Amino acid sequence: MKSDAKPVSGPRRQEETPAQAQRPPLPPDPAQCMENDPVRNEGMARRVLQKLEDAEGYAFSADELxxxxxxxxxxxEFDTRRDFLTLCxxxxxxxxxxxxxxxxxxGPGAWKLARCLKLPATLPALEPPPRPAVRGANYYAPILGRKDSGELLGFDIPDTSLGWLEVAGGAGLSRHTQMFFEKYASRIGFQLHSRMVRSKNREHLAFIQNLVEDIGHNVIVPNMVxxxxxxxxxxxxxxxxxxxxEAPPETPAEFTASLDFLQARLSAQYAEISxxxxxxxxxxxxxxxxRHFQExxxxxxxxxxxxLKQVVEPQVERYRPRMEDRGIAIDLSMGGIPNEPIHLMVDLGLIAQVYANLFSNAVKYTRTVTGPDGLPLKFMAYGLETLADSFGPGRAGVKLxxxxTGTPIPEAEREGLFKPGFRSASTQREHGTGQGLAFVHQVVELHGGYVGYEPSELGNNFFIVLPVEEGG
Structure with a gap:
């Protein structure tokens, strides 16, 4: 039959901008290739084969499948809980x-008939068993959740059973059919758990939205006052x-000197607090x-x-008293940050927090070492290098x-340095959560840069590399 319909073309290809066309791909992460993770690869393959073998053993009919x-x-497809339970x-x-x-x-020790096509003449007098079982003329298959299902519901769940599927007259069914309903009940349990997770996530999002409004009203605005x-x-x-x-000439010199000293101290304290x-x-x-919370x-x-002026110097001055208290010198042998225009387009608050985290770690983890001349050294240093082509041909980066000083981090621990919650075994005496470097990693990657670590004989160097603004 002849058709007047025009051929349907494929989806239109979005035109690439010159910047997109020239942008090199991100370097491959060897950890993402399964050949570099043979234990996980073999374990997953073994589990897949086991499930295939189980499925063959079930020998479900075409209608059951x-x-x-x-x-x-x-x-x-069915979003509401009522429709989902009806489907079951x-x-x-x-x-x-x-x-x-x-x-x-x-609730704890409480259960109810949640859905049926027609009301039964009688309800079970006792809670159904936690395992598949026959009771009277009916067959009961437990609907199992997961270990954290109780946390989602807000009460303990014995044997992780969310409920039961009652098959009317199921006592007379074949063992094969009973097993089919057991598998069906397990799929109901998975879907119920997933829906509870989504519901809890929606509650969390609603709470966060309200919390953001409260933060703006009760924290940010009062702080501005x-x-x-x-x-x-x-x-x-x-x-x-x-x-x-303007004190009169007859004012006692001692009194004027006291006021002058008081005024100088107040000025210094004001500058520090401000x-x-x-x-x-x-x-x-x-x-x-x-927008962080909204997106x-x-x-x-x-x-x-x-x-220099907006990011590094404020953080140096902020942490200088704590470094002095611990006997940590601030050394500029790495060149410091030159007082010259560095064309970086960054989020000021987040990059300042990156430096705050790095300097905070310097306060906690700088240790005394013996220098080449045999004298003790204990210092923190910061500096800047320009790296040509670090983000591709013609795209320079700035290494910060x-x-x-201190003992270099063991090689076995270096891979986890920028992962959330990671703490080196040598840092356990210092208070910390292991989130500081993970935050640094996340923020720098959002800026299109990367982070790294370099050991040396005298200590540890943490660095970030940020792209220089084109034309800067």
Whole structure:
């Protein structure tokens, strides 16, 4: 039969921009190739073969397999719990004219008839057994959840059973048919657990949305008011300085000197508190940015920054007192950060927090070593290097180093340095969560860069490499 329909073309290919066309692929991660993980590869293959063998042993009929397939597909289609539970008892009736009833737990030691096609004359007098069993004329197959199903429901679940599938008259069914309903009940359990997870996730998202609003109202806005208080305090300190400068000639010199000393101390303390406030506010407003929570990821707000003045120097001054308390010198033998334009487009708050994490680690983990001249050394150093073509031909990068003296990290531990929760065995005496370097890794990758570690005879160098703005 002739058709007037025009041939349907494939999906239109999105045009690549020149930048996309020139962008090199990310380097391959050997850990993602199964040939480099033979233990996991063999274990997964063994499990697949075992399931295939089990499936062959079940010898389900064509109609039984169709029912399981229809159940899986329609479970994805019906969103509401009511429709899903109806599907669970409707399919056995449609495929095999088999009446089934669904019982679910509602609390510790409590359960109810959750769905049926017609009400039974009587309900079970006792809780059904935790294992497949015949009771009277009926057959009961437990609907099993997972180990954490109780956490999702908010109460303990004995034997992880979420409920039971009651097969009316199932005592007279063949063992094969009873086993089929056991497998069917297990699929119901999987779907119920998945739906509980999704429901809990929706609750969490709703809570986070409300929390973001509360943070904005009760944390960010009140924190901004402190700026007004600081301005008033600074004005008062200035007024005190003027009083000292304009003191009458007959004012005792000792009194004037005391006021002058007090004013100088207040000015120094104000500068320290004001700097701390500025950094804390920057981190609060950056880490609690509403878009992070709305999109479920860190969202960058890039702008051109002065690496030295806006990022590094504030963090150096912030951690300098703590380093001095621990006898850690700040050495600029690595060149420091030059006071020259470094064209980096970054999220100021997140990159400042990256340096804060690296300097915080320097405070905790810098140790004394013996230098080449036999003298003890204990210092932290930071510096910058420009790397040509580090992100492809013509795409330079900036390598930012933070070095600390101490024992180099064992080679066996280096692979896990930037993973969440990882802590080296040599750091257990210092308080920490193992999240600092993982945060550094995540933020730097979001900026299109990469992180790394380099050991040396005197200690450990952690570095980040960020792309230089094109044309910078």
């Amino acid at each position: 169709r029912m399981l397939t229809v159940f899986f597909e329609l479970s994805q 008892v409707l399919l056995p009736m449609l495929f095999f004219d088999q009446d089934c009833r669904l019982y679910l737990r509602t 402190f700026k007004l208080f600081f301005n008033r305090l600074n004005a008062s300190i200035g007024a005190l300085a003027r009083c000292v400068a 700097s701390h406030y500025a950094q804390t506010s920057l981190f609060l407003e950056t880490l609690l940015r509403r 479920g990821r860190y969202v960058l707000e890039k702008r051109r920054v002065s690496l 180093n933070v070095f600390t």
